[in-house]
Amino acid sequence: MYIKRRLNESLTTFKGLHFGSNLRSKSFHRYRVTVGIGGNVGDVKRRFEHLFTFFKRDKRVELLETSLILKNPPFGFMGQDDFLNSIIILQVSMQPFTFLDYLHRVEKKFARKRSFANAPRTLDLDIIFFDNRFMKTKRLTVPHASWFERESVMIPLMDINR
Template sequence: MYLKHSLSDRLVIFKSRCFPYKSVTNSKYLRYEAIIGIGGNVGDVKRRFNHLLIVIKRHVKVELLETSLILKNPPFGYKEQDDFFNSIIVLKTSMEPKIFLDYLMRLEKRFARKRSFENAPRTLDLDIIFFDDRIINSKKLTVPHPHWFKRESVVIPLSGIRV
């Protein structure tokens, strides 16, 4: 069950048992903290988010620390598509950034993500917003995410996280 609250005529927040969530444990064995933006607009996205959390919790090299509320917001870029649902998850991991990115891309594929064109509709989108205090500029990965501060889909959910 989700509690729904309209922020404006174009922005709606949802709360549930898993969004927002805070873990009571924090592993000392997992070295890095990563803040991930999650999103999607194809199918039952909120249910997919819940399933994603179950999958993440099962991985030995990843620990779920926190989630934000879920924000429903209009698409940007390609606008001829359904609204997006977005949230933030905070994880601890022992994986290095590029290996962690590969892990996230495998998760997207597991949840039927197809990359047809830029800003296309998608079942699941996972973006590394921050990875520890690192600054990374490579062909494959840019951290912090280059446009995180310009996107309501990141800023609003992130505002409730204890970064």
């Protein structure tokens, strides 16, 4: 069950049992990572719930916090359904590239197929912040290059930081 709130004509938020939650606990992992999650293919809310359970059971990560879920229009390729987006805060001991590879394996587990930029997808996992690190390589830019320009990141982040 989700509590739905319409922000404007194109933006809607959802709060549920696991999304919009502070789960803080002591963690033995070293790095705090902010991950943007999104999708627009299939039952995305249900997939987010499965992702929540997956992370809760995986000893390689500690799930600390989740934001509300935001329904928002696509950007880039416009010929697709609206997206659902959220933010999760994890504690990990993996280095940035190892964690990026881990996220790609998780996406694949949840049936992500990479076809073209901004294509419809079952699950998209993006590193927004990795501890207090700054890096820019071909494979990874931290903080995420355009995080501050996207409602799909800013609105869920504001929910976490309220």
